[in-house]
Amino acid sequence: MDTEEGVEVVWNEVQFSERKNYKLQEEKVRAVFDNLIQLEHLNIVKFHKYWADVKENKARVI
Numbered sequence: 861m862d863t864e865e866g867v868e869v870v871w872n873e874v875q876f877s878e879r880k881n882y883k884l885q886e887e888k889v890r891a892v893f894d895n896l897i898q899l900e901h902l903n904i905v906k907f908h909k910y911w912a913d914v915k916e917n918k919a920r921v922i
Contacts, residue, residue: 870922873920873921886912907922
């Protein structure tokens with residue numbers, strides 16, 4: 861639940877096995893998510909936002 865807007869949201873994580881793998885792929889992951897945020901289609905779930913959690917080697921997506 862989004863406590864600021866009061867709506868339900870779904871979020872997911874992209875996990876990498878090692879920190880170095882995340883660092884190597886970080887720019888590519890950002891580019892993919894930037895493109896997905898811009899995509900609008902009736903049959904595709906809307907991506908709203910993402911952020912990188914470098915400490916846990918994960919990218920998180922809303």
